[in-house]
Amino acid sequence: MSEVFNKLVSKVKSQDFDEEILIRVGYGASGQAAGSIKVYDWLTNNFKSKGEIRLVGALGLSYLEPIVDIKIKGKPRVLFSNVDVEKIQKITDEYINNQNYLKEYAFAQILQDGEELLDNIPELKNFVPFKYQKRIATRNFGEINPESFDEYILTGGYKSLDKALNSLTPENVLEEVKNSGLRGRGGAAFSTGIKWSFLAGNNAPIKYVLCNCEEGDPGAFNDKGILENDPHTLLEGLIIAGYATKSSHGHIFIRQGHNIPIENARKAVKDAYDNGLLGKNILNSGFDFEVEVSLTGDSYVAGEETALMEAIEGKRSMPRFRPPFPAQAGLWGKPSNINNVKTLSYVPWIIENGANEFKKIGTEKSSGTAIICLSGHINNKGMYEIPFGITIKDLLEKVGGGSSTGKGIKLLQTGGPLGGVLGKEAFDVVMDFEEMAKAGAILGSGGIIVGDQNVDVVDLIRNLVAFNQFESCGKCFPCRLGNTHMLDILDRACNEKSIKGDLDVVKKIGENMKVGSLCGHGQLGYNPISSALKFFDQEFIDKMTTFTIRDEKSKIPKMILPTRTRP
Amino acid sequence: MTTEEKRKIETLTIKVDGKLIPAKPGQTVIQAAQDAGIYIPYLCYHPGMDPYGACRMCVVETEVNGRKMIQASCTTPVSNEMIVSSDSSEIKDLRKGIMDLLMSEHPHGCLTCHRIELCGPQDVCQRHVSVTDRCTTCPKNERCELKDTIRDTEMDLTTPLTYNRRQLPIHGDDPFYDRDYNLCIVCVRCVRVCDEVRFDNAITLKSRSGVAIVGTSQGTSLLESGCEFCGACIDVCPTGALVERNYKWEKATKKTKSICSNCPVGCQLIMESNEQEKSIRMIGDYSGESNAGQTCFRGKFGNDYVNFRNIKYPKIKEGDSQNKSNWEEVNFLISKKINDFKPSEIAILNSPRSTNEDFFVSQKFARLVLKTNNVDSTNKDQILKYFSKSFKYPGGTGTILDLENSDNVIIISGNPTEQQNVVSVFAKKAARNGANIIVIDPRETEMTRYSNKWIKNIPHSQSNLISAISKSIFDQGIEDKDFLKNHGEHIDDFKTSLWDFDLEKIKSEFNIKPDLVVDLAKIIAGGSTSFLLGVDGLNDSQSSELVRSVINLATITGNLFKKGSGVFPLYKGANLQGSLDLGHSPNLLPGFRNIENKKDVDFLNKYWDSDLSTEKGMDYEEIIKAIEDKKIKALFVMNDAFAEDLMKKEVLDSISKLEFLVVGTSNKNSLSVLADVVIPIANFPEREGTMTNLERRVQLSPKAHKSNTDYKSVWEFYSNLAQTIGFDDFNYESSKAVFDEIREIVKEYEGIDYKNLSDSGKKWEFSTKKVTLLPVKYLSKNQLENDNKGLLLLHGRVLSQAQHEVEIIKGNQKNVISKDNIIKMHPNDVQNLNLKEGDLINIANGSSFSLDGKLEIDKELEGTIRYTSLFAEMITDFSESREDWAPTIPDLEFKTLRVKKINRSNNVKR
């Protein structure tokens, strides 16, 4: 540990305190949505004098929110689920005042050295679904207050930065990331080390590393999750990326409206500046690096790397053509590299534990973990960091706890609206970038929406295509018009108005979009349909070629489409 | 490396559809293919703009090192030994598929009909294509790029997709052009040209997905969105979405390269004419070297007057009426009549729109036949004559398209965006490339919006500032010593004269801060600098002082005769340069010879076998005065109906008392009605001739329209007349023959081959690149104050004023712009007049100018009144002006005014 960093850590340590009672209230977006604010308010009004109350990030177990974690000195931490004001009164009365830990409300405990296990509550690390996780990027979730720089330092934060800057060369760091097998979690799964080496090889004085937190995929909330629950891990990763690629500037690019991530990112950047972790001569290493938080308006395509650059430059966020590639001429025409939030958040752990440790996790080609967001017709909705290699079936049954409607799972929608669907035949596939792509749907950024037997596939696909159509930036013809017509045709299918040949037309448009479009949005826009055709072609054929009139009740309700789809 | 080897590396070879073709590094595949004459279809690409990559019609398959990819050829750079396939069935299918999509939102009943080449507007449609969707009723029919592309893609006659007409309203309430976005294919060329090339951003791409469409950002009219009506967007639009309103439905039967004669840029335009030999459209020529396809509202929309000829035959005044006559009678009458006057009593005036041949022959006529030197163009602008004192040539230096390479562009006392528009386009381009734009002018003009320094000196102290900068350059020792040694003459006299420019004195008298002077000196000496120099609002001595101080500054900083530099004269008459080159000037003989120089006169006497008078002639202003004083008794005025000074009532009064007046024109005007002889003069489409623009580029404007009637060029008229009188030396059979004589007399034109002019013209060069550094004079404050009495109006004009509420009151034919007028004054001036902020006031100057507005007080420029009007106001007037003569645009004159408080405004609507 370098001297400067050591000083920083001891300064933080000296402020640490040892409370009799420490209550952590889950304050992630899921907690807030479930009502943790009320619980927190009640605690501060009625309990302030008796103990310390802290807001912490979410654990990821969204279906159990609001979660309250109570630690009485000498005892394990007890985690209570689905807490509301009524419950918290009881819990405080019974547990804190009477030492009765109310096992009907408590769902897990966390044991520290020398503490005695409480009966009848599982340890969190054995708690299903928590136990299937290997928490790397999300290791601090639920542990620390995301707004607190000090708490991050106390959990070992910025140690990797110090290590990189003061005992490794940029080349070492790059090598380490390359060897770890880390691949981009933003969608394309490109090797992060190789991508960094493109930028590192460019000697321009001003170079940018950009972090992409546009995250517009319905069903994905892990990028936001990281910034909501542990923004410093990302920032640390970003600075290390800047060092490894010898860049001068970084941008954390967040979609407007992701309010908690924006606030947290800004606070983290400010704290890092205040503590000498950004700016000139970071940790006395001679490395200078500036970071800014930039926002864009409402646009899905703004997450596409070149559109993102246009947005930062203050222009309409539309993709640029390539070449030139970002590593040649990116933001403001300067060499740039762009990574997803998750990708960068693995980096501190990799630097701390070494490439080999990371490589050990997961499958041969997909090292490490995937941060999966489970939603839809599934019991354990939430965010889980699961090593690659688990089968889809296990993911659904064990981690997800099976269908929430009791009707059995029919399909998964993965990889966002540009991803696809997987039917039952694919449930034996293991989770891995290549395997899933082979099965017909990409893993993408980790959002998985589960559908039960009642889901109408054509209607689901219509929804996805409607999203893609609405979000098409409007620049290139195949995507702008192709999506519009695909939607028209699916709309017809759902309203029993298909015309002969519609299915062939969709296929042709889709194939043309794939080769003809300017950016990934159009190129991947046919994925939902093509993957659905793989598993559920009969449903399409039924809807689009046999024109039977079904009875009123089974008719699909009219979809609410974006207000205007055409001028 | 030998040049041969270098060249080898500089050209790559690629294979397109099996054919080996050369390509330059950095070129895109489509450019290389086009250079080699291979057509790859495209829609969003346009050679005048950066590639965009949206339509994907240009897709090709490329193969490099065995890796095959499908890419857009407009965005893919060539690499050596690339194999390109642009017509495989796979590629063709892809294009067809995209075209299918496109057709679903473009009326295409006709485009996919086999009768498309046969059908006419009146035919009964067998396909039931509704009238609004028919190609034959599209204004761009026959010149639509979309149709060409469809032909190339070999579309099927049916498309499987449902057609969706957008049902958008047609925007028809702007001046000059209609926008029908039902026909738009969203190629975004219009938005890109407006942004990338014109820097106006008047239109934008709105919304996204299927509803993405172009237009003004708030859906307003263009008048409100900061449009300069340059028409660039119309010129690049591949469909009928954007079209000129006039002659909207007319089909062109002929296209002619033409030169705009509305300003000295001399834009190269493609003129489209119809069967009736009317000029129906002007389109910027992207291969034009003076304008690279750009033009302005005057070039695009200000040439319609040629279609309104109403003088069709020679006329002779008998009693009170002008009666039809013929050329013989007219020539006979004139040849007899001129004998009644002494040479000093006759004068010849020509419009600055005249051709070089016109100027040459008419001055020759004046000098040889009439034996007078009273010959000039109807233009008071003397700026070029001041240039000749320093450069030995009345002409500027620099190249318009090269402006974009400047590190600094300094605009002094001129308003290029309106008066020499295309010059400003490239100055703005320099701005976009990162150049410093420095405006030295107290008026708020469009270029001030691009400037990073706007120096609002009181108008007449400009030369002091410029010379102070020169002084500071020497003081700092940052002059370009090598350049001075090679090109500067009389440096010492100039240096000595700079002693008068004491920075402290200038500060106290004119409030010009020494820091600013030092700063500007550093900037100008530190990079390639172009000067756009006008003399708006300056009197003679101030103008000549300013011109010499700027040329001196350019010389000591080495900003002449090299890339990204030069002094560009901002005068107004289109061919003023040519008129001086060819001696159409009282004391300047052709080839920059001086009437006072015996050698010069002898040369011409020998060449023409003549005996030239060396008596000093009168210039335009002196001629007007002499008419009023009855010293001039006979006058020839050609080609002009908008010489404002001649059209003043008092002047017309004295002209009507002339003993003999010959007027040559195409259209009746207040001057021609007074004439004893009216002759029909050919308009530019009806004659051939050359003109020389402000970068000294000689350009040829060919004859486009045949006519059965006998209009004559000015030169033809004078040469016939001279021959009637008995001067055989005036026997020219064509304008080329005149030009050949010019080449023999004017050395600088010698290397210009008339035959080769039709492409892009050719610049003539200074034979000596020596600059005389003339001593400069400090103009003291007292002196200036004596020149100006009263409050001076600094009238500005800009394209867009976001801070103003603008209301467009729509009329049947005409729109009126109504907005709050803000009039700014200095607190001291206001005090004397007992006015306060917010008062409603009227500012006026006799009967020629009156404006009501709200008073705003700010602490700038004591002694002035500042008011900025909106371009939209001018353009609405412009579009409404007389159709039978090229409209002029009002100068932003400096006027002295009186101010009074009023209770109610009479002219809320201007």
Ligand SMILES: Cc1cc2nc3c(=O)[nH]c(=O)nc-3n(C[C@H](O)[C@H](O)[C@H](O)COP(=O)(O)O)c2cc1C
């Ligand atoms: C339409 C579109 C939207 C995208 N949105 C995102 C996004 O929200 N977040 C993201 O990280 N990457 C997004 N991407 C992928 C990025 O372009 C880019 O590949 C990624 O940020 C690279 O980071 P990685 O290498 O860490 O995966 C999107 C791509 C496309 C084509």
Ligand code: SF4
């Ligand atoms: S593919 Fe779609 S999102 Fe991408 S550039 Fe084209 S129109 Fe825009």
Ligand code: SF4
């Ligand atoms: S005419 Fe107006 S909208 Fe069109 S390019 Fe010129 S300034 Fe832009």
Ligand code: SF4
């Ligand atoms: S108006 Fe014309 S130039 Fe502009 S986007 Fe439409 S078709 Fe293209």
Ligand code: FES
């Ligand atoms: S011309 Fe190449 S994409 Fe439009």
